[in-house]
Amino acid sequence: MIDEIINPSTPSARLGTSELMINKDNPTDEERSLLQLEREKCKESFLYFLKYVKLVIPPTQTSPGGIVPFQITEHIKVFIKLLLTEKDLSVCKSRQIYISTTIAVFVLWDALFHFGSSSELFSAGQREAFELLGKSYRIYDYLPKFLKVTQRPDSQEEMGFPIMASTIKAFPSTEEAGISFTASRIIDDEHEKHPYAERNYTSAKPAIDTIGGQFISIFTPDKEQPVSLAKSLFRNGKIYSYSPTLNKLVEEETEWGTGMNGFTSVFFPYNVIPGRDAEWYEGKKKSLTPEEMKTLTPELYMESNYPRSLLEALRPTQTLSAFNHTVLDEMMGDVKNPRLGQVAGDEIDSGIVHFYKDYHIGETYIAGTDTSHGIGKDDSVTVIMNTKTGYIVADIMHNRLSPDELALHSVAMLKIYHNPLWFIESNDWGGATIAAAQRLGYRHLGYQDAKRTKVGFNTNGFLTKAGIRGSRVDLFSLLIPAINNHQLTIPNVNGLKEFYDIIRVADPKKLGRIEAASGRKDDYPIAVGICLCKIDEVQEVSFTIKAETLSFSSRR
DSSP: OOHHHSOSSSHHHHHHHOOOOHSSOOOOOOHHHHHHHHHHHHOOHHHHHHGOOOOEEOSSSOOOEEEEEEEHHHHHHHHHHHHHSSSSSEEEESSSSSSHHHHHHHHHHHHSSSSSEEEEEEEHHHHHHHHHHHHHHHHHHHGGGGGOOOOOOOOOOOOEEGGEEEEEEEEEEEEETTTTTSSSSEEHHHGGGGGTTTHHHHHHHHHHHTTTTTEEEOOOOOOOOSOHHHHHHHHEOOOOOOOOTTTEEEEOOOOSOOTTTOEEEEEEEEESSTOSSHHHHHHHHTOOOOHHTTTTTHHHHHHHHHHHSSHHHOOOOOBSSSOHHHHHHHGGGGGGOOOTTTTTTTTTTTTTTEEEOOOOOOOOOOEEEOOOOSSHHHHHHEEEEETOBBBBBEEEEEOOOOOOHHHHHHHHHHHHOOOEEEEOOTTTTTHHHHHHHHHTTOOBOOOSSSSSSBBBOOTTTTTOOOOOOOHHHHHOOOHHHHHHHOOOOOHHHHHHHHHGGGGEEEOOGTTTTTOOOOOOHHHHHHHHHHHHHHHHHHHHOOOOOTTTTTTTTTOO
């Protein structure tokens, strides 16, 4: 269907495409009728309109440049379909694949043919905003005469067509940008670089939603900015990757793509452009200069600017990751499916409670819990750790458990391991889990303070007396070396995956805070970290482990 629209074969279409006729100053009545027919076809179909679009390409050492027809490559066909069908769209892309250029053509087409159309283009700064609108101006300049209408005087901030009451406005990302306007669509180009992205989004999105307008976020991943609105919108949409080999969108099987925010998220890799193959990729990497790379290595520069896969595009750099990815990759060899073992009875729901190793006399255990709201976003997690080996012998990891349900299933699981010392994060909804555990009569709960007046573990930094560990800083100061030295064994593959997304936040206002990257989770690492923080409070007769050294006798 798309090819038929782009390459029409009807007699009227063939007659209407003559360059001589469409640019004549005095067409005949018959020619004028054919031109009007062509104009109507352009109005009805953006794809048809593209056959008349030309781009100004600057000359380079390898290309003469000039005025060239717009090339509709396969990935651009897919992108056009998304523009025409999706209300909220997030695009993560490689550089120089003509996505922004297609946007400039699209908003121009809408303004030329749809009465009252209003598109707002947001860019990182004023220069970038003017350049994006400038693309629409240059495309308009080289349209044939029969497609043009009376235009307002040139302005760097706005392009308008009074007869259509339509406008295209350009804004830099400032605190107040665009908040007093309503539009048919808002387009955030290079969204990850916008300094006021969150403020602009919260101001503009509700207004555009009330009229059913379109919101489009476009970005090339920035490896030095692991937390951003652009990444968050993308990760919480329904995620697809474009496959140049299959020439279609492929739905990604990832825990990111919840689709909860209503966005359609699409990744376009570096090789969507013909000629970009492995040889091109290596050549590009070898040609990089220090000025281009700045603080990045050649590998990270290519991952950021010319990503080959969605994982490559969105994973944080090793320099920002709290945990060593090489070690995490090794730990993936420890994952296993849960088993029932010796467990039986109505108290255990095997769909929620996972057992990896049975209870053994002589072993000692500790438990940690991080509670979610139970509405499908974060996970509620309880883990049981062997204090001698650092092995997670059992766990719960579920995003639909209420605090009361989490307590109920956790108590049943803990009973199998003879009711070990249990620390529940007291922040937020954790208090409800603590209350439920107390109602259930669990008597071996851990405390925040030496006087045993505050049940739980407060990661917000509750100050405790010397020797009693109880803050987020304590937690990660123990968890990071334990993981990076492979002193723990985590059989749950989804739990282990969360460690890949824990980063050291570069924002100086957060003083190097360690947290999950934007749109990701840290529930499982927090639960494991609580166990490590409190492991020296487990009373043993014949064996004492020093949490400060994390010197486990065995990992297995």
